[in-house]
Amino acid sequence: TPKKSIKEGKAEICLTTEKVFYNPVQEFNRDLSIAVLSVFTDDYKTEKLAKAELKKKSKNIGQEEFISEDCNNSEIEITILEALSATGLRSIRYAKEVPNITKIVANDFSIQAVETIKANVVHNQVEKLIETNHDDACMLMYKHKHPTKRFSAIDLDPYGCPSIFLDAAVQSVSDGGLLLVTATDMAVLAGNSPETCYCKYGAVSLKTKCCHEMALRILLQCIEQHANRYSRYIVPLLSISADFYIRVFVKIYSGAIHCKKTTSKLSMVYHCVGCDHITLQPLGGFKPNPSEKNPDQMKAYLPAAPTVGEYCVHCNQRHHLGGPIWSAPIHDEAFVSRVLMHVQGHPELFGTAKRIEGVLSMVREELHSVPLYYTLDKMFGRVHLETMPMMVMRSAIMNAGYKVSYSHASKMSIKTTAPAQLIWDIVRTW
Ligand code: SAM
CATH class of the missing domain: 3.40.50.150 (Vaccinia Virus protein VP39)
Structure with missing residues (x-):
């Protein structure tokens, strides 16, 4: 039975x-x-x-x-x-x-x-x-x-x-x-x-x-x-x-x-131990195609130059390296x-x-072109401030002319095309 x-x-x-x-x-x-x-x-x-x-x-x-x-x-x-x-x-x-x-x-x-x-x-x-x-x-x-x-x-x-x-x-x-x-x-x-x-x-x-x-x-x-x-x-x-x-x-x-395009789809992850900021370093591009007429496409073929240093540009603390x-x-x-x-x-x-x-x-x-996200509570926690309402943060980003979305992976997430500098400026004004 x-x-x-x-x-x-x-x-x-x-x-x-x-x-x-x-x-x-x-x-x-x-x-x-x-x-x-x-x-x-x-x-x-x-x-x-x-x-x-x-x-x-x-x-x-x-x-x-x-x-x-x-x-x-x-x-x-x-x-x-x-x-x-x-x-x-x-x-x-x-x-x-x-x-x-x-x-x-x-x-x-x-x-x-x-x-x-x-x-x-x-x-x-x-x-x-x-x-x-x-x-x-x-x-x-x-x-x-x-x-x-x-x-x-x-x-x-x-x-x-x-x-x-x-x-x-x-x-x-x-x-x-x-x-x-x-x-x-x-x-x-x-x-x-x-x-x-x-x-x-x-x-x-x-x-x-x-x-x-x-x-x-x-x-x-x-x-x-x-x-x-x-x-x-x-x-x-x-x-x-x-x-x-x-x-x-x-x-x-x-x-x-x-x-051959795989390296251009992968990135190393630089995570700042101070402000929690994340910077991506693409592993590279693929060989330039000499017959490519479109300059944007041409750019995409070029290997990425190393840009991320040992220290975070926002708070000068060290990076942890993760990925790819x-x-x-x-x-x-x-x-x-x-x-x-x-x-x-x-x-x-x-x-x-x-x-x-x-x-x-x-x-x-979700903003499909933006990998990873900020989380509102953690960001404000880092600077020991009371968390700004999500709507206020989202409006500020949009008013500055950038796109913003949630990620399905976290309720407090902020995916955005805005540069990190702008996000920290918004935090500072709170
Ligand atoms: N897919 C199932 C469901 O939706 O209910 C649950 C699968 S359960 C998490 C994992 C199963 O994998 C177990 O029944 C285990 O016996 C089997 N398993 C583990 N290693 C295996 C292997 N190397 N070859 C075949 N079966 C394996």
Whole structure:
């Protein structure tokens, strides 16, 4: 007899042992993933069909050959791997709630988990869509790294740090496919253990006011580094900090030329121990393209000159050095709008619809070209003043002609295009 029966979305799962992991708090994570995958699978199908059509035209081949080469029974295959599945709840929800999927592999290396997944798959009558697999996640992904065997999407939802799975994952997602990654080791990512962060993610974390966004950017650079080894690169669609974890949704593409642009998407982080100010130092640009006519583009190609010194220009205190972090945009605004519209159009499908709407509305408003943020309370705390109301600060920045937004990662956050000097001037006038 089942010990516990759990309903979430359209799935109902039974838990017969406590040895298999289930966390109700992650409903938001699962709901959001379903919304993202619903929009992604739609795009993916359209893109693949268009690509196949183009190929067909360019090769001028017959319909029969076209179908056997690119499609299965004239349909595009959309396959998903949940590499660390536990109860199978997430996979079952994907099977029942995400359109267009042709196959899901629900994998776990724990035999109790696999038994639980199998029973839950039968209980939910999704045997046709879900294949259960008992293997080490990396071993399974390595078996799928050949371009004809790759998955359209891979979901990594481990305990703690996901980095040990990234080498296999970045090779086993198809071109234009989606990688969904959770990290729950927030203490490491948020600067409590910068050395451990370097060992796990290849970047030094910092204890700063904007540590949650910095955590997202450390994870993104880590995925990019892994992808670059195989001439692949990432395009972030959505990056979320929530509760005790972070979750990123990135597309993976192949292209050695694009990988050369990676250094211009990464920066070292100089954090002042005195005034908490952060300055980014881009790792560089990529080689000037002599045929480039557009002067702005030309500028973007030039390697960045070192500009940040040992001491902070605002208070003359020392810098701590962190990073590298991903300093390019962490969301795709158009994609986020479509996910938001999807959730607003079907709120009955998501137990956490209101929260998703709130978070995605904030994400959409974020200044995408401005990495990291100030936090109002910490800034005023530094100068031992009572905190200015957020509206006053935001109005002052806007009146000076600069843009300002919140970050979804912190209630007290201020993202702005204004120079630091202006922000400190506003603080001084308070
Ligand atoms: N995705 C699940 C959900 O939404 O409910 C939760 C997954 S749980 C946090 C992590 C799972 O990964 C555990 O069931 C554990 O047995 C499994 N796991 C850990 N390391 C693994 C590995 N190397 N290969 C396969 N499974 C692994």
